[in-house]
Amino acid sequence: MSVPLAAPLAGSVDVDRRMSPRLVLSRVVALCVVELQKLSHDRSELLTRAVQPALWLVIFGVTFTKLHAIPTGGVPYLDFLAPGVLAQSALFVSIFYGIQIIWERDAGVLAKLMVTPTPRAALVTGKAFAAGVRGLAQAVVVYAIAELLGVRFTVNPLKLLGVVVVVLLGAAFFCCLSVTIAGLVLSRDRMMGIGQAIMMPLFFASNALYPVTLMPGWLQVVNHVNPLSYQVEALRGLLIGTPARLPLDFGVLIVATAVGIAAASGLLARLAR
Amino acid sequence: MTDPAVSVRDLHYKFGETKAVDGVDLVVERGEIFGLLGPNGAGKTTTIRAITALLPVPDGVISVFGLDVAKRRMAVRRLIGYVPQQLSADGSLSGVENVSLFARLFDVPRRERKARVSESLEMMGLTDAADRLAKTYSGGMIRRLELAQALVSSPQLLILDEPTIGLDPIARGSVWDRIADVRAETGMTVLLTTHYMEEAEQSCDRVGLMHRGRLGKLGTPRELIDELDHPDATLEDVFRAYSGGPLEEEQKGLRDVRATRRTAGRLG
16 A cells, blocks of 8 residues: 655644644544543443442432431422432542553553644643543433432433533532642652542532531532532532522532633643653 | 654653663654554654654744644644554444544544545455454454544554554464555555564664663664674674673552453453
8 A cells, every 4th residue: 555655844833832722623533532432331330330320329318218318498308418419429430540541641642642743732632522422321320210209300301401500610620620629749659649538528428428518617618629519519400400600600610610621731741650 | 855754863762760761862764564562661652652742842842744733633633643552442332433533533524534434444455344343353353443533544654653562473463464465555654663673674664772761773674784794693693792681570560461451351
């Protein structure tokens, strides 16, 4: 076969240095396609990852609904809990990406990706939205489980589109957070410990399980800087119609994701070295 | 005058206190297969990582086809196909999917993508295995898959870090044959590292011997061997004479070996 050699680029300007939206979009698409292909080869992972959220809903949710111990403002507790568990399952998927990127570094995959004409921020954005794709797949499973348990989520397509965006942004942010930590600790073993250590506090210091008003003062402060809370608030507002500050929630998630992408791409070179 | 494929001028690189590369000067001419030889830890991989702009280097030290790597990183990367030392194909994707990813990352136009992906796989003899998951491939097949990934963008410079490490002799032979075929068909420049001296002797047009971060002898394998003036001399003897010892393992060896074994284990 004949391989046409690319024309020498000696005279051209290094346009790739500037991150054109088209370039970023093409890399995001490339990495999301890969994620979907992996999912299609191994669907069992979707199910094993559904076990934990299912337990939260079936055991914790159903029990506390009967107890009426948590004041949710007239909403059945299971309905209140379901958006929280949906956010949590996407969070757990995303936190895994920091471990994955260290593994990719050890396997040479990261170096190979970084030697392609892909600016670091585009690579991180691609990974972040690939995490979003996984998070969405997980969200669909949790949605289905919750429906089976009798939770009445919205069927309004616009609101569901909002849910999709919120899950994508949330997963993208937590993926970047995890990649940022990976860029700091640089070791898989430490990363696994840290991943475990931050997941639960993020979850408990949010409004996923109980209303903010029940929290002690100091935890409310933590809750205010925890993007998961804004994600849960938006999901709850969209899915079951509780009061939500949607512009604020979306704003926080967008800003957090942008900051996360910047931080993670700043540390990516450290990982590749 | 046309610029050489790669030009490196007085490259230094330190990891903390360790001097990984200590003043390397190197020119790789267009169309040649150039082998950077030396034991683990000699600085070969660091040199390659500098050329691919994975490591920060000052302006004016390295150029690829006349482009300064420090200033024109993205343009340089469009010209390079790179295969790292570890077996880095994704075991959870099929052969086609592995190669398609790189076609996308190199902006191969959509209408050409499918054809280019299957051509690359065909060139590496993987057409029959193209739809199987890469985790079912043998080590040699994975190496060829990685070559297909690197070639799908039609690079002008193919950079291979230890292309035959960890492979059995038959797989090694087939990898070298494919590299020779690609060069013959496309005139592509190939820059590779290896610590297998006989393989370099057979396959490289020119070699450079690296030892403790420095590039000593440079020339065709024949020239270097003839310098020894001994009828049965091999490239390994040349290296021994140059470094003053056998090919002992140097620093950083453990990490490399560990990484390679881990990857081999993962991919079965």
